[in-house]
């Protein structure tokens with residue numbers, strides 16, 4: 001009888017609390033490229049949603065993300081992200097199993113070639129020359145065809161070209177090889193196009209550098225003279241290595257940075273390259289070697305992939321996934337990613353295309369809980385509803401972060417006077433000192449608490465003796481828990497502060 005009552009009570013309690021505060025979770029995986037942006041938006045959602053949400057994203061690379069998305073009948077991730085569309089084979093497999101999916105284009109990326117030819121500025125190359133170098137038809141920087149477009153090149157010593165290639169599959173390899181093939185189909189072998197081609201054997205292995213990850217490609221350039229490597233533009237530019245100027249389809253020599261500054265690839269034609277429906281086969285979509293005066297020849301898209309039938313998720317999860325997709329096209333969420341991490345946002349017509357696809361996905365999953373966003377326009381009363389994500393909800397950490405971002409931003413700007421800069425630095429140091437103070441106060445509180453706790457236990461037999469100022473066991477436990485929470489909060493603030501400080505003072 002007792003047991004029956006107990007379980008009845010438990011069920012009743014769960015359903016009462018469950019109705020209001022059920023945690024809504026979502027888990028994604030895929031390319032590393034957009035992960036900083038995803039994590040930032042996830043943090044915002046966590047703070048801003050009234051209903052508790054937990055979203056995670058595993059940065060494991062496009063191919064693993066696709067593999068996890070391809071598990072049938074049900075994907076093992078709730079959404080996936082990749083720097084390339086699903087392959088035709090993957091798409092056909094899903095279609096044959098009657099499983100629908102959608103591509104959501106979120107960012108544009110560019111790939112560039114970087115070099116380490118000593119003392120050479122503004123190295124000029126064409127797609128054809130790059131193809132010849134990667135096919136080992138040209139093996140030295142002093143080749144007449146290279147010198148012809150580089151009249152100011154001063155070479156000395158051993159000028160053998162070291163060709164850098166990725167040790168594993170990557171979207172940058174896919175982009176660079178597709179470009180070399182399209183620019184020089186008679187020279188670059190079609191079988192060597194892809195994320196991880198079977199590279200040809202070379203007579204002299206010393207001419208080849210096998211480099212792991214974008215960081216490895218950068219290191220290969222930094223550690224070897226006369227090397228040539230393809231790398232995501234941002235990685236290479238951040239590392240301060242020289243970018244090769246490439247001749248685009250319209251005959252203009254430029255770097256990716258110059259292309260982007262001048263409008264990049266012609267904006268109006270972006271969406272026209274996608275299939276009419278987001279549920280279509282994207283495998284043939286390519287932004288390689290497009291026409292346009294300032295068009296950059298190696299452009300790729302980062303996508304989010306989702307299944308069209310979301311019935312494997314709860315109504316709350318479906319709604320949260322749709323809200324997460326919404327955020328990818330909302331100024332409040334996506335603009336900070338562009339500003340902070342340098343992501344290139346797609347043109348207006350792509351945004352319209354994606355928003356139409358989200359509307360379609362919503363219609364196909366009409367049970368999804370509708371989540372609302374509260375932006376800078378306050379939603380009076382409505383804003384307090386359970387499924388509202390509000391930018392007006394913040395955490396104390398956000399404030400510290402915002403202040404430091406301002407300091408970092410002004411450290412970057414050349415307009416800030418030295419004295420303003422100094423004052424801001426001093427203010428930041430004061431914030432750090434204040435936090436350190438709080439930490440030591442907290443530590444001594446914790447120590448006092450520990451001493452107190454110890455005095456409650458009597459000589460090893462575990463019997464509790466009541467003494468000291470605490471009147472109840474519960475109150476004491478509560479205080480200890482509060483102390484711990486505060487200490488860990490201060491710790492995380494300190495870590496952010498120190499991290500930002502190091503970034504701000506980086507030469």
Ligand SMILES: *[C@@H]1O[C@H](CO)[C@@H](O)[C@H](O)[C@H]1NC(C)=O
Pocket residue numbers: 094095098099100101279
């Ligand atoms: C499979 O492909 C056909 C033709 O492209 C399309 O009409 C159909 O909707 C697709 N099926 C799914 C489940 O996406």
Ligand SMILES: *[C@@H]1O[C@H](CO)[C@@H](O)[C@H](O)[C@H]1NC(C)=O
Pocket residue numbers: 120121122123124149150151152153253
């Ligand atoms: C590359 O071409 C530009 C002119 O288009 C020229 O100014 C530059 O010096 C060339 N680079 C080299 C290394 O000769």
Ligand SMILES: *[C@@H]1O[C@H](CO)[C@@H](O)[C@H](O)[C@H]1NC(C)=O
Pocket residue numbers: 198199200201
């Ligand atoms: C490269 O050489 C190895 C053995 O030396 C051989 O097994 C492999 O098939 C060759 N690869 C190509 C692409 O020719």
Ligand SMILES: *[C@@H]1O[C@H](CO)[C@@H](O)[C@H](O)[C@H]1NC(C)=O
Pocket residue numbers: 158159160162204206207
């Ligand atoms: C130049 O360097 C390559 C390796 O990068 C080496 O194989 C070659 O023997 C060197 N040539 C001379 C003349 O030293």
